[in-house]
Structures are given as structure tokens and as C-alpha cells.
Amino acid sequence: MKIFSKEQIYEGDKLTAKKQNITSTELMERAGIQIFNWLHVRMQGAQVPVHVFCGIGNNGGDGLVVARHLITHGYNVKTYVVNCSDKRTKDFLINYDLIKQTTKKWPDMLGCEADFPEIHKDDIIIDAVFGIGLNRPVNDWVKSLFQHLKKSEAFTLAIDVPSGVYTDRAVDDENGVVWANYTLSFQSPKLIFFLPETSKFSVQWEVVDIGIDREFLIKTETESELIGKNEVLPIYKPRQKFAHKGDFGHALIIGGSYGKMGSVLLCSRAALSIGSGLVTAYVPKCGYQIMQTAFPEAMVITDENENLISDIKFDIDPTVIGLGIGMGTESDTVLALENFLKSNKVPLVIDADGLNILSKKKSLLKLLPEQSVLTPHPKELERLIGKWKDDFDKLKKAKAFTKKYKIVLVIKGANTMTVFNDKIYVNTTGNPGMATAGTGDVLTGVITGLISQGYEALSAAVFGIYLHGKAADLAIEDLGYQSLIASHIIEALGEAYVDLFKQPEQPQIEEAKTDDKK
Structure with missing residues (x-):
């Protein structure tokens, strides 16, 4: 709409x-x-x-x-x-x-x-x-x-x-x-x-x-568009009968540090649950057993450092990379990210500490591939684009930011907004139950998994945000707001897909009419 x-x-x-x-x-x-x-x-x-x-x-x-x-x-x-x-x-x-x-x-x-x-x-x-x-x-x-x-x-x-x-x-x-x-x-x-x-x-x-x-x-x-089911249905890519996992890409999730491996686990699970063909997690050595035990469907590559990301090196050919979740901002990690960005050509989805590092060292923004997707919450956004006077000024700055760096900006909130150039896409799904740890990590995985399948970055962001919120809306029907956790959203992603093709119930209200003929 x-x-x-x-x-x-x-x-x-x-x-x-x-x-x-x-x-x-x-x-x-x-x-x-x-x-x-x-x-x-x-x-x-x-x-x-x-x-x-x-x-x-x-x-x-x-x-x-x-x-x-x-x-x-x-x-x-x-x-x-x-x-x-x-x-x-x-x-x-x-x-x-x-x-x-x-x-x-x-x-x-x-x-x-x-x-x-x-x-x-x-x-x-x-x-x-x-x-x-x-x-x-x-x-x-x-x-x-x-x-x-x-x-x-x-x-x-x-x-x-x-x-x-x-x-x-x-x-x-x-x-x-x-x-x-x-x-x-x-x-x-x-x-x-x-x-x-x-x-x-x-x-x-x-x-x-x-x-x-x-x-x-x-x-x-x-300039602005409200995103509901009718708007995302044309984005959906149906699968062919003889498709195989290689047709749906390989998502690499880079992140984690000692005590923060849950974020990578959530992100990786979301990427696979949304439809990525393969998912590999790149984590510190301390995360190896956690990932292999808790998420056997994923492959794991470990950094040489035990507790944090210190040197991003891998011998796979990913379709897309989601990074920053649980990564921390230690000096070794900052340097590792900088060196990685200088040589990387793969599409990126960046969240959490990845955004914090970019905010502290804004020169790195110029190294991002075009149409990289950044997913900040309000404070992360402020660190990226600077303080704003009001919400209209915020959107003005966000538009300018996307034009300058040629990226897609996801502004998380009650009505998450995707900003690209002069266009704003306002999401309609989601609920207050999502105000809980890990839901942002899930969103990063969802968008990464969609890009892995061949969705363009902007479409992946708009569609991913819708599915992420819809999954949460479906989950609270049984759980309520207070009991919703990030894992529940992942578990409901399949139901969110199915809901795309359900016909809405017709209202039974008969409108009153007036005698006025105008």
C-alpha cells in the first residue's frame, strides 16, 4: 500500500x-x-x-x-x-x-x-x-x-x-x-x-x-510504501521440482566471542530455516563444540584464536556473508574485520558489533560492497549517521547515508523501515514480544539466507523483515508477548511462509447505507 x-x-x-x-x-x-x-x-x-x-x-x-x-x-x-x-x-x-x-x-x-x-x-x-x-x-x-x-x-x-x-x-x-x-x-x-x-x-x-x-x-x-502480504507475495521465489541445495546458495555467518556464541547459533539457524542451501559458521575455537552440538546442520570453521575473531580466513566460496553478531570490538577483531573488508567482494549483511566497529572507524564504510545490508537498532543507527532532531530528520539522514555508501539500511523498531536511496519501506508485521534478546540476530540470519537463495539485497531486506515479524505474530498466538524468545521466531518461519498463501477470512459486517445519493 x-x-x-x-x-x-x-x-x-x-x-x-x-x-x-x-x-x-x-x-x-x-x-x-x-x-x-x-x-x-x-x-x-x-x-x-x-x-x-x-x-x-x-x-x-x-x-x-x-x-x-x-x-x-x-x-x-x-x-x-x-x-x-x-x-x-x-x-x-x-x-x-x-x-x-x-x-x-x-x-x-x-x-x-x-x-x-x-x-x-x-x-x-x-x-x-x-x-x-x-x-x-x-x-x-x-x-x-x-x-x-x-x-x-x-x-x-x-x-x-x-x-x-x-x-x-x-x-x-x-x-x-x-x-x-x-x-x-x-x-x-x-x-x-x-x-x-x-x-x-x-x-x-x-x-x-x-x-x-x-x-x-x-x-x-x-517515497514511502507500507509492506504487507500483498506487497511481498510478488517477491517470493517458488522452488522447482528438481532443485537441490546448491541452487540456494551458501551462507557464511561470521561472529561470536567467548560467552556470546548464542548469537551466531541463532543467526545460523535462521539462515538455514529461511531456505539457504548451506550454512557455515565462522567462530572462535571456543564455539566449535557449541555449534557442532547445538546445530548439526551447519558446518563450522574456527578462527585460530580461542576466544575471539582475530583473522578472518576461509577456503570456501560463500554466496553471502552475515557478520558482526556477538563479535565484540576488541582491537584484534577490529583489525581482522578491516583486513577482511579490504579484500572481500561477497555481498554482506552487517549487524551488532560489525556496525559498532564501522561506527568507530567510518573509513571502513567505503570498503563495503554495493547494496550491503546494515541492520541497526536506534542507538546503532545514531552512531552510524549521527544524532537527529526528530524522526523526519532521521529519515533524511538515513536516505543520505544509503546514497553515499550505496547500501540498504534497515532501521529496526515497532515498524521496521528499510531505506534505500529516496525510498522507504514500512513493515506491518511484528509485535512487542520481539523486544527480547536475539531477535535481531535472527533477522540478520533471515536476510542473509534470502540473499543466499538469489534474492536481491533490497528485496531480501523487505521480504525478510516481513517474514521475521509474521513468524513472531504467529508464535505469540500460543505463547503471548512475555514468553516469546528468539528461537520461537525461527521455529515459526515455516508457518510464516505457509501463511503467504492463505486466503483471508471475509468479514461478515454489513455496512449501513444512507439515503444521500451524492
Whole structure:
């Protein structure tokens, strides 16, 4: 699913109105009815007090449409206009007149704190104050209104985006933002739903289809894309009947040190479980018995040093190398990695201490083969690209980093993002149970194993992250969040593959319809 920019959304609205021969007011009516339908299906006529707060722009117009249909269908609705400026849009004014004519109920005007209505915890708030067009800090009294809504603890539904959040930069003041329980986003999700600093303003989100021109949606290229099952299915490479292990590559996993052999074990198991034909682990001598005993399917090469990696030498011809897990950053290991990078031409997947070494000695970044995959967590990323002001600045720096070194960057988190040049791929799988030791080692093995099978680096990262998260999602169905460990994710990788080809169950909800023909 594409994530459109603010400018592209405006373009899509205009093109839709033109190609479908409708007015912007009729498109607003269509959008508002979709929000109403969503509410009507769930409320089923319940007389819970609903407070609809409308700005004076197009988002406010959407809110007025929703309020009008709720009122005409017998709901207990109170409508308010947040009178924060004297610049009202045409479609807002049309719907302002329409709600008065249709329902005989005039919206209350709010202009200061004295106007704030009483809201109870069991009420419902609909936020339609500001939309994606907001480009300036909100007024102080509007901040107070938003805090008033938050203190009520009432269920809050935001239309398109929570008011006060920008789509292309960080918020100015968290007090000037509506904290929504749920956001209904028109046609596509917004990037802000997936960034740590802005995702907190909406606990959940959902996309509602408002009939934007299909050709526009299909053909328009976006900088960001949401990755789900439909997006990864075309990446999948089916296997032929007469295939053999040599067709699926040889993954070499380099890492480990005394007391940290588990990371290499997890990484190696993941690489083989995701489908690599052969896996060899390169470890210090102290890891030989551990690897041979715990993972008999892997081959093992040992460093001459007993406790750490000191000189990376091997006589095999790997397809791809995953390195850095559990490696440590001792001076001998740093030198060994530097010497290895100077002569290596094999594709790389680098994690953990491999990243830490690169951060301390950034000149080594120039030695990485093109499209190497780096998989940092937030602190490792900061050491690589430098500190950032906010999440938007972080993505800007990440894009520049991938262009400079021609690599694929995986930013691990709740919605792991793969960055390559100007493109961002936002993953949708995974859960809080993955916040446990070793899950990053498993991801490194998964991506390495996919590259081993012939997947290009970018595809391997996007597909691997999806499968890694999906395996964890399937595992918690039996285990719960707290009991999930990294090994469980490896064990569920096969089920994640199988799930790719399962048909989704069809919902049995029948949408309510309105009499409005627009």
C-alpha cells in the first residue's frame, strides 16, 4: 500500500473530481459518509453523547458532514465549530449551511476557554479540527481545548489525522495535538502513523476508501510504501521440482566471542530455516563444540584464536556473508574485520558489533560492497549517521547515508523501515514480544539466507523483515508477548511462509447505507 505525501493527496483529490465529474463538495460528502458508515455499523443507534469538533477548513467540513448524518439518523450529537481564524474554506461554508438547513441545529461556536463544553469519560469525541493542511502552530486557546479533550478520557476518533500533527515535520508542542484512540485515514495511511514520535497520537488507525481515482493510485510513485502480504507475495521465489541445495546458495555467518556464541547459533539457524542451501559458521575455537552440538546442520570453521575473531580466513566460496553478531570490538577483531573488508567482494549483511566497529572507524564504510545490508537498532543507527532532531530528520539522514555508501539500511523498531536511496519501506508485521534478546540476530540470519537463495539485497531486506515479524505474530498466538524468545521466531518461519498463501477470512459486517445519493 502506497503512503502518499500531502501534495500527492491534494493532487489526487483534484484529479478525482475532474475525472469523475464531481465537485470538491461532493467528494467531501463521500468522505464524510464513509466516516459515518464506520460509526453507524459500530454504534447501531446507541445514544451515547457524541461531540463533533470541527475546524473551519476542509477537515472541519468533513466533520460537519459526519455530524449531519449522525443527527439525521437519530444519534445524540453536539456539534462545535473551533473558530480559530477568519479564513473559512468554500466547502466548509457549504456544509455549515447544510447542517443548519437539514437538521435545524446550529453548531456552537468556540472561541475561548469559557466556551469549552463538559465532556464525560463515556462520551465520544470526533476530532475534525485540523487536517493535513496544517502548517503553523495552533493558538493557545486551541491547545487548551485539546488538553480539555484529553483530560476527559472520552474515546476520541480523529478524521484523517489527529489535529495538530503535521504530515511532513515534527510537532511543535505535544500540548497542541489531539491524542486520538482511533484515526480514520482517507484512502491511504500517513507516514506519521509509523514514526515513534508521532504514532503515539493515534493508538490505532484504519484506511477508508473514498473513491480516489484508481489510475492515480496505481501509477503515482511514492517515497514511502507500507509492506504487507500483498506487497511481498510478488517477491517470493517458488522452488522447482528438481532443485537441490546448491541452487540456494551458501551462507557464511561470521561472529561470536567467548560467552556470546548464542548469537551466531541463532543467526545460523535462521539462515538455514529461511531456505539457504548451506550454512557455515565462522567462530572462535571456543564455539566449535557449541555449534557442532547445538546445530548439526551447519558446518563450522574456527578462527585460530580461542576466544575471539582475530583473522578472518576461509577456503570456501560463500554466496553471502552475515557478520558482526556477538563479535565484540576488541582491537584484534577490529583489525581482522578491516583486513577482511579490504579484500572481500561477497555481498554482506552487517549487524551488532560489525556496525559498532564501522561506527568507530567510518573509513571502513567505503570498503563495503554495493547494496550491503546494515541492520541497526536506534542507538546503532545514531552512531552510524549521527544524532537527529526528530524522526523526519532521521529519515533524511538515513536516505543520505544509503546514497553515499550505496547500501540498504534497515532501521529496526515497532515498524521496521528499510531505506534505500529516496525510498522507504514500512513493515506491518511484528509485535512487542520481539523486544527480547536475539531477535535481531535472527533477522540478520533471515536476510542473509534470502540473499543466499538469489534474492536481491533490497528485496531480501523487505521480504525478510516481513517474514521475521509474521513468524513472531504467529508464535505469540500460543505463547503471548512475555514468553516469546528468539528461537520461537525461527521455529515459526515455516508457518510464516505457509501463511503467504492463505486466503483471508471475509468479514461478515454489513455496512449501513444512507439515503444521500451524492
